[in-house]
Amino acid sequence: MQIKVEQVVKDYATVRAVDAVSLTAVGGEILALLGPNGAGKSSLVRMMVGLTRPDSGSIHYFSDANRGQAAQLQTSDFGYLPEDRGLYQDRTLLDNLRYIASLRGLPKATAAANIDHWLARFSLTERAKEPMRQLSKGNQQKVQLIATLLHHPKLVVLDEPFSGLDPVNQEFVLTVLDELKRQGCTVILSAHQMALVERMADKLVLMNKGRVIAQGSLAEVRKQLQQQHSLEVAFTQPVTIPQLQALVGVTQVTQVDEYSYRLVCTEQLVAADLLQQLQQLAPVKQFSPQQQNLHELYLQAVQA
Ligand SMILES: Nc1ncnc2c1ncn2[C@@H]1O[C@H](COP(=O)(O)OP(=O)(O)OP(=O)(O)O)[C@@H](O)[C@H]1O
Numbered sequence: 001m002q003i004k005v006e007q008v009v010k011d012y013a014t015v016r017a018v019d020a021v022s023l024t025a026v027g028g029e030i031l032a033l034l035g036p037n038g039a040g041k042s043s044l045v046r047m048m049v050g051l052t053r054p055d056s057g058s059i060h061y062f063s064d065a066n067r068g069q070a071a072q073l074q075t076s077d078f079g080y081l082p083e084d085r086g087l088y089q090d091r092t093l094l095d096n097l098r099y100i101a102s103l104r105g106l107p108k109a110t111a112a113a114n115i116d117h118w119l120a121r122f123s124l125t126e127r128a129k130e131p132m133r134q135l136s137k138g139n140q141q142k143v144q145l146i147a148t149l150l151h152h153p154k155l156v157v158l159d160e161p162f163s164g165l166d167p168v169n170q171e172f173v174l175t176v177l178d179e180l181k182r183q184g185c186t187v188i189l190s191a192h193q194m195a196l197v198e199r200m201a202d203k204l205v206l207m208n209k210g211r212v213i214a215q216g217s218l219a220e221v222r223k224q225l226q227q228q229h230s231l232e233v234a235f236t237q238p239v240t241i242p243q244l245q246a247l248v249g250v251t252q253v254t255q256v257d258e259y260s261y262r263l264v265c266t267e268q269l270v271a272a273d274l275l276q277q278l279q280q281l282a283p284v285k286q287f288s289p290q291q292q293n294l295h296e297l298y299l300q301a302v303q304a
Contacts, residue, residue: 001063001077001154001186002026003048008057010043017043019210020057025186025203027064027154030177032197033190035207036302041190042083042159044207048188049073049080049157061155064184076105079153081144081161089133093124093143096132097150104151111150118146121176137164145173149180156180158189162196174200194295204294208302218294225297228267233278234260234286247277260286 003025010018018040025031033041046052047059050073060070061077087096094115101111119125122142132140141164148156161177162170170193177200180187191197197204198218205215206225214224228251236259244253244261249269254262265274271289278284292300 001061001071003155003186003188004058004060004062005044005048006058006060008044008047008054008059010040010047010052011055012043016210018047018054021205021207021210021212022057023203023205023212023215025188027184027186028181029202030181030187030189030200031203031205032201033188033205033207034192034194034197034298035190038209039207040210041207043210045080045083045157045159045188045190049078051080064154073155076151077153078155078157079148079151081148081158083159087132087140087143087147090131092129092131093119093135094128096143097147100147101150106151114150114152115146118149122146122172138166138169141165142169145176149176153185155186156188158187160191161189162191162193170196194293194298198294206298206301213301221294222292222297225301226267226292228264228300229289230262230264230292231271231274231287231289232256232260232262233284233288235278235282236285237282239281243281244278247274249274262290 005021005023008018008021009016021040021044023031033044035041047054061073062069063071097115098111101115106114119128122145124139124142127135127139132143135143145161148158161173165173174196177187177189201218203216204218204221206213206221214221216224238259241253241255244250244263249266250263251266252264256262275284275287278287
């Protein structure tokens, strides 16, 4: 299933939560929404699953079979993990999941088989008859994920699926998301865990204050955000920090050890020109450009 969001705006009383956002996600793709608290991710997600309506702009769905023609989103087409998780705390895992399955219109036998399958995969079979409130936060989160995936949705929308999970379970959820993607599902998620997102998302949409500040593949986002680049240089004899700071195009210098330094330079500075400037200070032993990770780029962008 393809989802196409065009120029969507959402205002609350005093704030424009989503400001002219456009994006597209297709089947077999993981799209990650990133942004600081209040960036507008949940507001956007709620519109995508039809819980609220945009003030302007449009959201259309296209089935894989009929790409050209917009389709009505059916409840059974999507699985939504909301930010405010809402399972019944006094009921057992099994009761909660059976109830969700019935809401999704699953026949009893299919529901039972799917529930067994997912409980086993999430290592929760033994706890099936315990009330929700007895589970840890991470295990409750896993049950919420099962509730989202129980009916094999084509469009999976997850608001912060990694929150509350330990690293082992985060990895496990990554594996599950990858499987969904391989099965042709469209996966949209919001997250704060850059390192995880960097590993699995096909498309990134970075938001800040309701707006998209960069979007595309990791390489495209890097390009859009990268106003500076950094590198490490090692000399065969001492140089001083002020000498390095005085070089044209160098904006930041940090000493790594006795003879080596990390430099941040403007994007316009060509590596060969910098190397030439450095060699005039002292013989250069090592000169290695560093790639900033998504986390560093993101911080730079939202703090700008
Ligand atoms: N129901 C609402 N009524 C009024 N303002 C709202 C409502 N929901 C969200 N907002 C405001 O809209 C803006 C975007 O909030 P939203 O929850 O969409 O951001 P977010 O990126 O999901 O943040 P977080 O990472 O903290 O979940 C914020 O300024 C928030 O206070």
